Amino acid sequence: MLRSLVKRAAPKAVVPEPEVLQVPPPLTLVDVEDPAIESRNLSVWYARKHAIREVNLKIQRKGITAIIGPSGCGKSTYLRAINRMNDTIRNCRTTGQLLVESEDVYGPNVDPVLLRRKVGLIFQKPNPFPKTVYRNVAFGIQLHYRATKEELDRVVEAALRQANLWDEVKDRLDDSALGLSGGQQQRLCIARALAIHPEMLLMDEPCSALDPVATAKIEDLMFELKKVMTIVIVTHNMQQAARIADHTAFLYLGKLVEYNVTRELFERPTQELTENYITGRFG
Amino acid sequence: MKPKSRVVRKAKEAGFVIIFLAGIGVALGVLGVLLASLIVTAAPYLTPTLITNYANYQDPTRAGYAAAIAGTLWILSLTLIFSLPLGIGAAIYLEEYSHGGRISRILQAGVSNLAGVPSVVFGLLGLLVFVRGLHLGAVVLAGALTLTILVFPYVVITAREAIRAVPQSIRDAALAMGATKWQAIRRQVLPAAAPGLLTASILAAARTIGETAPLIVIGAVVLQTFLPYGPDSPFVALPVQIYAYIDLPGPEWQGVSAAGMIVLLLILFAFNAVAIVGRNRMQRMRW
Amino acid sequence: MGGANADGTGAPLASLEAKWVWQPGETLVRTLLFIAAAFAIIATFAIVFALLLDTVIFFGRVSPLDFYTGTKWSPVIDGLYGVLPLIAGTLLIAGGAVVIGIPLGLSAAIFLREYAPARVREILKPVLEVLAGIPSIVFGFFALLLVSPTLKAWFGADYFNATNAIIVIGIMVIPIVSSLSEDALTAVPTDLRDGAFALGATRFEAMGRVVIPAAFSGIMASFLLAFSRAVGETMVVLIAAGENVNLTFDVLGPMSTLAGDIARKATGDLPVGSDLYRSLFAVGFTLFVITLLINLTSDILRHRFREAYD
Numbered sequence: 001m002l003r004s005l006v007k008r009a010a011p012k013a014v015v016p017e018p019e020v021l022q023v024p025p026p027l028t029l030v031d032v033e034d035p036a037i038e039s040r041n042l043s044v045w046y047a048r049k050h051a052i053r054e055v056n057l058k059i060q061r062k063g064i065t066a067i068i069g070p071s072g073c074g075k076s077t078y079l080r081a082i083n084r085m086n087d088t089i090r091n092c093r094t095t096g097q098l099l100v101e102s103e104d105v106y107g108p109n110v111d112p113v114l115l116r117r118k119v120g121l122i123f124q125k126p127n128p129f130p131k132t133v134y135r136n137v138a139f140g141i142q143l144h145y146r147a148t149k150e151e152l153d154r155v156v157e158a159a160l161r162q163a164n165l166w167d168e169v170k171d172r173l174d175d176s177a178l179g180l181s182g183g184q185q186q187r188l189c190i191a192r193a194l195a196i197h198p199e200m201l202l203m204d205e206p207c208s209a210l211d212p213v214a215t216a217k218i219e220d221l222m223f224e225l226k227k228v229m230t231i232v233i234v235t236h237n238m239q240q241a242a243r244i245a246d247h248t249a250f251l252y253l254g255k256l257v258e259y260n261v262t263r264e265l266f267e268r269p270t271q272e273l274t275e276n277y278i279t280g281r282f283g
Numbered sequence: 284m285k286p287k288s289r290v291v292r293k294a295k296e297a298g299f300v301i302i303f304l305a306g307i308g309v310a311l312g313v314l315g316v317l318l319a320s321l322i323v324t325a326a327p328y329l330t331p332t333l334i335t336n337y338a339n340y341q342d343p344t345r346a347g348y349a350a351a352i353a354g355t356l357w358i359l360s361l362t363l364i365f366s367l368p369l370g371i372g373a374a375i376y377l378e379e380y381s382h383g384g385r386i387s388r389i390l391q392a393g394v395s396n397l398a399g400v401p402s403v404v405f406g407l408l409g410l411l412v413f414v415r416g417l418h419l420g421a422v423v424l425a426g427a428l429t430l431t432i433l434v435f436p437y438v439v440i441t442a443r444e445a446i447r448a449v450p451q452s453i454r455d456a457a458l459a460m461g462a463t464k465w466q467a468i469r470r471q472v473l474p475a476a477a478p479g480l481l482t483a484s485i486l487a488a489a490r491t492i493g494e495t496a497p498l499i500v501i502g503a504v505v506l507q508t509f510l511p512y513g514p515d516s517p518f519v520a521l522p523v524q525i526y527a528y529i530d531l532p533g534p535e536w537q538g539v540s541a542a543g544m545i546v547l548l549l550i551l552f553a554f555n556a557v558a559i560v561g562r563n564r565m566q567r568m569r570w
Numbered sequence: 571m572g573g574a575n576a577d578g579t580g581a582p583l584a585s586l587e588a589k590w591v592w593q594p595g596e597t598l599v600r601t602l603l604f605i606a607a608a609f610a611i612i613a614t615f616a617i618v619f620a621l622l623l624d625t626v627i628f629f630g631r632v633s634p635l636d637f638y639t640g641t642k643w644s645p646v647i648d649g650l651y652g653v654l655p656l657i658a659g660t661l662l663i664a665g666g667a668v669v670i671g672i673p674l675g676l677s678a679a680i681f682l683r684e685y686a687p688a689r690v691r692e693i694l695k696p697v698l699e700v701l702a703g704i705p706s707i708v709f710g711f712f713a714l715l716l717v718s719p720t721l722k723a724w725f726g727a728d729y730f731n732a733t734n735a736i737i738v739i740g741i742m743v744i745p746i747v748s749s750l751s752e753d754a755l756t757a758v759p760t761d762l763r764d765g766a767f768a769l770g771a772t773r774f775e776a777m778g779r780v781v782i783p784a785a786f787s788g789i790m791a792s793f794l795l796a797f798s799r800a801v802g803e804t805m806v807v808l809i810a811a812g813e814n815v816n817l818t819f820d821v822l823g824p825m826s827t828l829a830g831d832i833a834r835k836a837t838g839d840l841p842v843g844s845d846l847y848r849s850l851f852a853v854g855f856t857l858f859v860i861t862l863l864i865n866l867t868s869d870i871l872r873h874r875f876r877e878a879y880d
Contacts (some may be wrong), residue, residue, distance in 0.1 A: 083768065113292075114289065115770075120769075127759075127764070129766075129780055129784070130762075139780075143770055143779075145287060146285045147285075189765070296774040299774050300681070303680045304677075306673070306678030307698075310674070310745070311694075313712075317708070317712050320712070321711070373603070377607055389611070394607075394610040395865070396865055397613055399864075400614075401857055403832045404802075404854050406836070407850065407851060410836075436610060439607075464596065492705075493707075495805050496804035496833050499836055500832065526805070530809075544707070548704070551705075
């Protein structure tokens with residue numbers, strides 16, 4: 001009786017709250033016309049913690065936009081706000097507007113389930129389902145569509161090809177996805193997301209758990225994908241942002257500090273905070 | 284490919300949520316009805332004489348549970364004295380000393396297999412080994428030893444949870460200061476796990492109080508007009524006495540048994556309340 | 571000997587060394603604790619020994635074949651020792667109970683894990699644990715007082731019948747299934763669930779297509795544990811299911827089970843050394859073997875279906 005009492009009797013650690021410093025007003029030096037994604041005064045709270053503070057950002061259609069910043073600055077939170085994944089977290093509140101294709105996804109009539117069909121998300125740690133390779137890719141399709149076996153086979157193959165994974169797994173479609181290497185698993189997750197034909201792809205530090213070879217493969221993949229879709233990538237690896245992103249935004253403690261064409265941001269940062277971060281003085 | 288209707292998907296979800304609620308609903312409903320009917324049936328018999336009278340199979344108004352309550356307390360005390368050190372000791376070994384090898388897997392399998400044995404079988408064990416084999420007879424000690432074996436795996440499992448919940452940093456800190464393994468356990472881990480261990484002990488006690496079948500098999504008597512005088516005394520236990528009254532025909536006897544069950548539930552409730560209060564106090568004292 | 575101190579003198583730190591080298595206390599403690607841990611094994615052997623002893627003698631006097639294939643269990647009146655009625659009764663009642671308890675328990679677990687807000691969960695979990703802690707005689711009473719008259723009114727069942735036990739034992743196993751299944755569902759890493767959401771799954775779809783399959787081995791273990799518990803349940807059967815010496819499948823009539831019959835016979839006259847006395851141990855041995863098989867199956871299946879993230 002009351003076994004949960006035993007577990008609750010354990011001592012708990014106490015974690016202190018981080019301090020808040022002063023952040024200069026944001027500097028947006030690039031004008032994005034016809035943005036695919038736009039946030040207006042977007043704020044996100046976790047219980048009492050103000051994780052994203054009134055961020056205004058326009059993300060270009062087709063191409064790669066990177067969001068960089070030190071740990072805990074809210075980059076992942078911002079990303080997850082775009083496809084309303086933050087809804088799954090208790091005590092998370094969002095204010096402001098977030099427009100995807102000019103429609104506010106936090107508006108009254110928006111269905112997050114359909115939103116997530118349009119906006120895919122790749123996680124930091126590859127998270128394939130404990131199913132076969134085939135069923136991983138087919139999962140999203142079977143959620144949203146009724147398809148015959150042949151149709152399913154076609155879409156699965158197309159998605160795996162698009163993710164540059166087909167040749168490596170075509171003989172292993174019925175093996176467990178968990179038997180793939182880390183890089184392959186991440187490309188599988190990308191294939192899984194691509195299978196439902198999203199218009200945009202959000203990537204949350206997709207390479208941070210991978211080795212350099214796997215990382216290179218995924219960056220190559222991103223170069224191909226950016227020709228046809230909007231990609232937003234969060235990364236703590238500045239070299240990566242410099243390599244692949246068209247635009248880069250620097251976030252600090254939940255606020256946008258500077259947003260510019262990537263090359264300009266890295267070679268001629270305007271804010272002192274940006275320069276300190278890029279040169280490695282903190283973060 | 285045809286897209287699936289979002290409306291249909293939403294409807295499926297709503298439908299299943301209702302089904303899922305049924306599980307909880309049935310549990311809650313049964314609990315409520317059970318307690319209500321118990322109280323209603325027992326009401327006329329909830330008098331102080333219930334506790335002070337001995338068993339009586341002629342007159343329901345004079346029937347009581349005095350010997351049974353005393354017997355239960357006797358058995359409970361002895362069972363706890365035997366099973367708690369044994370169970371907590373086993374839990375300490377399994378959590379702190381064993382290293383996941385072949386032997387420890389066998390030990391753990393032993394505990395979980397024992398946990399799955401039906402309670403009557405423990406009764407048979409007790410009958411053969413303690414009552415007849417050791418010639419103890421159907422006495423308090425035999426009952427306590429039998430219930431000790433029965434409740435032992437349960438103590439091990441819950442005590443392990445309590446010990447496991449202690450943060451590793453506490454052990455590391457003690458060892459880093461030069462404590463031996465046992466010193467670290469005795470002075471740091473066990474005190475930290477104390478609230479959980481207390482709770483585990485009380486849960487074990489609650490489990491023991493409700494056991495009927497093994498005591499029946501051992502030979503708890505049902506007409507006892509004196510309180511047990513020691514570990515070597517014949518005994519009757521509360522649940523066994525209740526069972527004896529249930530067997531009798533007629534609503535009055537149902538009332539008597541229901542009243543006994545209320546007493547039993549109150550005792551259990553008291554134990555659980557002590558568990559909650561005790562754990563809260565210990566936690567407040569510490570941090 | 572002769573450790574160097576910080577100031578360079580050679581005074582030996584004898585007391586420190588002695589403690590470090592010679593620790594009989596530690597070994598003693600470890601041995602004692604090991605014995606405590608081994609107690610379960612010792613007890614298991616004791617049980618097997620206790621049961622086997624009289625069982626073997628019993629099978630010297632009543633042939634095991636007759637015992638396990640005979641269809642009439644009437645040791646007192648007819649001297650017939652066919653245990654099939656008890657085995658059939660046990661499996662029928664336990665089987666019926668889990669048909670009720672498993673869906674309800676799993677539903678409760680899903681509701682608690684996925685749909686219940688935190689505060690509701692805080693209240694409902696203890697309630698389920700209260701249900702788990704109620705002694706079985708109380709449930710037996712419930713069966714007789716409330717379930718039996720209802721069955722009699724609706725289906726014309728006998729006062730003592732097997733369905734009393736089936737329904738009530740089914741309710742008794744709900745907390746077991748619910749608690750263990752919920753643990754299994756909670757153990758599934760959140761990334762899997764998040765991955766499903768990111769692809770546009772509803773909560774129900776994420777639960778049904780990803781989380782539950784991922785928690786399969788733990789959920790199945792909970793089912794088997796519930797079945798094992800139902801097989802071993804004594805008091806409810808003793809109080810409410812009646813007694814039947816014949817092999818029957820009529821759930822609206824009385825039925826005996828292995829566990830129930832042991833307790834029933836034990837309250838009667840049991841001359842030591844009689845066949846009747848020994849038959850109890852044979853029945854107990856049969857019951858023990860059945861539950862052992864169920865528990866072993868559960869362990870094996872758990873091992874085979876262990877999730878890759880375990």
